[in-house]
Amino acid sequence: MKTRFATMAIAVSMLFSTAANAECAYENTVDVKLLSAAFQAWKAVSEAMAECGNFEAELSQEFQIKQSTGFAANPSLYHIGGVANSSLVPLLNEGTIRPLDDLVAKHGQHLNANQFIRVNGEIVAIAMMVNTQHLMYRDDILSDLAIDIPTTYEQVLEAAEKIKDADVVEYPLGGTWKTTWLEFVNMYLGYGGDFFAAGNQPAINNEKGVAALEMMKKLTAYMDPEYLVSDSTYVQQQFQQGKIAMANLWASRAGAMDDPKESLVVGKVKMAAAPAPEEGGIPAATLWWDGIVIAKNIGDDEAEAAFRVAMEGLDEDMVRANNDIAVWLVPGYQPGPAASGAAATAEAGAKPYPASVAMGLMQTAIANNISDFLNGATDAPRTLADIEAAYLASAKEAGLVK
Numbered sequence: 001m002k003t004r005f006a007t008m009a010i011a012v013s014m015l016f017s018t019a020a021n022a023e024c025a026y027e028n029t030v031d032v033k034l035l036s037a038a039f040q041a042w043k044a045v046s047e048a049m050a051e052c053g054n055f056e057a058e059l060s061q062e063f064q065i066k067q068s069t070g071f072a073a074n075p076s077l078y079h080i081g082g083v084a085n086s087s088l089v090p091l092l093n094e095g096t097i098r099p100l101d102d103l104v105a106k107h108g109q110h111l112n113a114n115q116f117i118r119v120n121g122e123i124v125a126i127a128m129m130v131n132t133q134h135l136m137y138r139d140d141i142l143s144d145l146a147i148d149i150p151t152t153y154e155q156v157l158e159a160a161e162k163i164k165d166a167d168v169v170e171y172p173l174g175g176t177w178k179t180t181w182l183e184f185v186n187m188y189l190g191y192g193g194d195f196f197a198a199g200n201q202p203a204i205n206n207e208k209g210v211a212a213l214e215m216m217k218k219l220t221a222y223m224d225p226e227y228l229v230s231d232s233t234y235v236q237q238q239f240q241q242g243k244i245a246m247a248n249l250w251a252s253r254a255g256a257m258d259d260p261k262e263s264l265v266v267g268k269v270k271m272a273a274a275p276a277p278e279e280g281g282i283p284a285a286t287l288w289w290d291g292i293v294i295a296k297n298i299g300d301d302e303a304e305a306a307f308r309v310a311m312e313g314l315d316e317d318m319v320r321a322n323n324d325i326a327v328w329l330v331p332g333y334q335p336g337p338a339a340s341g342a343a344a345t346a347e348a349g350a351k352p353y354p355a356s357v358a359m360g361l362m363q364t365a366i367a368n369n370i371s372d373f374l375n376g377a378t379d380a381p382r383t384l385a386d387i388e389a390a391y392l393a394s395a396k397e398a399g400l401v402k
Contacts, residue, residue, distance in 0.1 A: 026312055028052035030305035035070060036082020037063050039232070039252050041129055041290065044322040049080075049313035061231070063087075071096035076295035079306035084290050085355040086363075088117070088125055093357060097293040099124060103307040110315070115329050117291065127291035128314050129326040131252050132274070132350060133176075133186065134285065134341030138245045139270040141168055153215055153275050153284065156246065160222040163245050173222040174235040174247035180216075180228065180374070181366040182286075186248075187212035189351055190277040190284030200358045200400045202391050205384040213373055213380040215277055220374060228371055239269055248274050248285065251342035255325035258338075271341030273348045282349035289329070358400050365390035 031054050036042045038059035046057035058078075060066060064087045070077035071091055083091065091097045099122040104111065108126070117125035137149065142159070145166055150156040160172035177183055188195075193208035220227055224238070236253045238244040240263040256262065257269040274285035292310045294303050312318075316332035324336040327343070335343060365387045373383040395401040 026052055026308045028054050028305055028309050030054060030302055032056070032079045032302070032306045032309045033077070034058065034080040034082065034310075035060065035063050035067055035078040036080075037061065037084075037290070039250075040256055041252050041322070041326040042082055044318060044325060045082075045128065045313040048315065048318040048321075049309050052309045052312050055309055061233075064090075067091065068094065071295050071297070074297045075299075076297040079295055079298055079302060080310050081293045081295065082290065083125060083293050084131070084288050085353045086360065088293065089355050089357060089360060091293060092119060092124065096296050097124060098296040098303060100126065100294060100307070103294070103304060106304075107308050107311055110311075110331060112329060112331055115291070117289070125291045125293045126310070126314065127289040127329050129252070129290050129328050129330075130342065130346070131250055131288045131290055131327065132285050132342050132345050133248045134251055134254075134274050134283075134345045135272045136239065136247055136249045136254065136257070136269055136341065137272065138169075138239075138265065138268055140268050141166075141245045144168075149272050150246075150275050151273070152279055152281075153219070153277050154279075156275050157218055157222075159246065160219075164222060169245050170243045171222060171224050171238075172245050173219060174238045174244040174249070175219065175223055175227055175230060176232050176235055176247075176249065177220075177223070177227040178229055178231040178234075179367075180370045181363040183216060184212055184366050184370055185353070185363065186274075186284045186286055187215055187277055189286065189354075190282055192281065195354065195362055196358060199402065200395055202362065202388040202395075204362075205381065205388050209384045210380040211277070213370070213383060217374060228374070240264060251339065251345075252290075252326050254338035254341065271338065271344075273341060273344035274350065276348070282351070283345050285345050285350045286353040287346060287350055288353055357398065358395060361394040361398065361400070362387075362391050365394065 034046055034057045036059055038061050042059055049055050067081050068090055101123050104123055115127045116123045117127055145162050147159045150159050163172035191208040191211050194203050197203040232250055235247050235249050236256055242264050254271055258266045260266050274283035277284050294306050314330050319328050319330045319332040323334055324338045327339045369383055369386045372378045
């Protein structure tokens, strides 16, 4: 089941699907293990899976590295994998996950058709939620300072300057810039850029690439100086502790803002569409899905048990109990306030993340070179040239470029 690329687009209409769902009463007797990312939605899903018994969940921010080796083992170290657009591609190309059409036919009748992720006509994953970065902001601070909700990044910079002058938080902005490659991808797509020309040739060393880098550099002036090690959990905690006023943060983190057990800003953080780099442009954000895959290197009986356990985690009861922590594709979801920013981002034209083998090499090249620009060691054109050179070296080695 090898493939060079997989393109998965999530339509805006998927944000609002509902359907009836039969209650799962499966009692599992086979050992089943899940490996997924570590955020609130996966915690809820894994707890629902655990109701079946004989189940173990490993939720880790290093899940993608562990999945590659764990699923390649024979037998696989994991039965169920939690994946997203980009993390699915390596597993496809390594041939370590199985088609799910037969299991869907037997045990997935309650699923919505828009949950099926197909490659070469086969169902290879079941999507459970849509995720995207959207603008989260302190409504009280913007209101007190008479700042309109920013819709462009120039407006974000203007708002950040006013917040800085008012000295009401430690830092006006937060950002998940540990993944600088994603921040660049989002900004570059927002400017309307294309990553590749014909034959997988790189195409980012241009005016749009320069504009994306320069906008990123401007934003860092209003962030914690340690922004290059700031991940989603760090930014979530900055919000919850009242240290920042705005950030483009994942929709899956929105529900945590109103958790009274860990947040000091309950009711104060609101959601809006991710800002666009230019007036009238599309948001600087990408649409992602998260969902499950089943390992190839396990027995058919284990695979069936794992799929049935997964269906318990993706049922209507789980969604009813956790409706507002994600933008679910699972039947029974009713969009609430926490989903408003994600829906607005999608409706404003944000693109799905362009997952492919070539893009995987490109994002590695971006990640390895962009910090030199942000630290002032190189200029934008030199940085983009270095990224293209690094990508070309990897792409030629992989046989993607002649």
